[in-house]
Amino acid sequence: AQSVAQPEDQVNVAEGNPLTVKCTYSVSGNPYLFWYVQYPNRGLQFLLKYITGDNLVKGSYGFEAEFNKSQTSFHLKKPSALVSDSALYFCAVRGLGGADGLTFGKGTHLIIQP
Amino acid sequence: GAGVSQSPSNKVTEKGKDVELRCDPISGHTALYWYRQRLGQGLEFLIYFQGNSAPDKSGLPSDRFSAERTGESVSTLTIQRTQQEDSAVYLCASSPRRSGGALTDTQYFGPGTRLTVL
Numbered sequence: 001a002q003s004v005a006q007p008e009d010q011v012n013v014a015e016g017n018p019l020t021v022k023c024t025y026s027v028s029g030n031p032y033l034f035w036y037v038q039y040p041n042r043g044l045q046f047l048l049k050y051i052t053g054d055n056l057v058k059g060s061y062g063f064e065a066e067f068n069k070s071q072t073s074f075h076l077k078k079p080s081a082l083v084s085d086s087a088l089y090f091c092a093v094r095g096l097g098g099a100d101g102l103t104f105g106k107g108t109h110l111i112i113q114p
Numbered sequence: 115g116a117g118v119s120q121s122p123s124n125k126v127t128e129k130g131k132d133v134e135l136r137c138d139p140i141s142g143h144t145a146l147y148w149y150r151q152r153l154g155q156g157l158e159f160l161i162y163f164q165g166n167s168a169p170d171k172s173g174l175p176s177d178r179f180s181a182e183r184t185g186e187s188v189s190t191l192t193i194q195r196t197q198q199e200d201s202a203v204y205l206c207a208s209s210p211r212r213s214g215g216a217l218t219d220t221q222y223f224g225p226g227t228r229l230t231v232l
Contacts, residue, residue: 044157
């Protein structure tokens with residue numbers, strides 16, 4: 001079975017500082033990893049995904065994520081946080097033999113303080 | 115272009131009643147997914163459609179839940195004899211995925227239907 005862990009329920013960062021939202025995964029075979037963001041009362045918006053190749057993936061709104069196979073991690077990062085980045089962030093994984101749907105983590109609330 | 119749309123946006127029902135939730139995928143997307151998001155939880159996968167066929171129903175929580183899709187268009191998720199534990203946001207997603215592959219396809223989500231069972 002495949003699974004995703006987001007160890008932090010909430011991350012607080014001052015505006016302008018770098019941010020990291022952590023994600024670790026468990027999957028059989030090669031992982032396909034995704035990050036989504038959810039603003040209040042809205043659906044999920046796609047940020048970025050890792051399929052293969054370069055371990056550093058760049059996505060929307062200045063976000064990037066680093067795939068680390070040995071640590072089975074896919075942490076989301078941004079060099080300089082904005083107040084508008086405050087939202088709920090979900091990491092998700094898909095792998096061979098799993099269900100056709102994505103397996104999501106429980107989400108991390110990111111709060112950027114002015 | 116238009117994104118995934120869902121209706122109604124909110125639904126309040128009494129325990130024991132049946133409800134239907136609707137999803138309109140992005141035009142041309144062959145794959146359609148339903149998920150459930152309970153308060154404070156991540157998304158749970160419910161069912162996947164490729165065209166109007168549902169090869170993966172593994173996530174449906176009970177036989178009270180069913181779903182249909184018309185061709186590569188609208189899908190309806192039906193919950194019969196609703197229970198209070200069915201209260202959640204139901205999200206629909208679509209992707210251009212072609213049959214036989216594309217684990218890597220990005221899924222695009224609708225705004226969800228918030229279901230409250232009293």
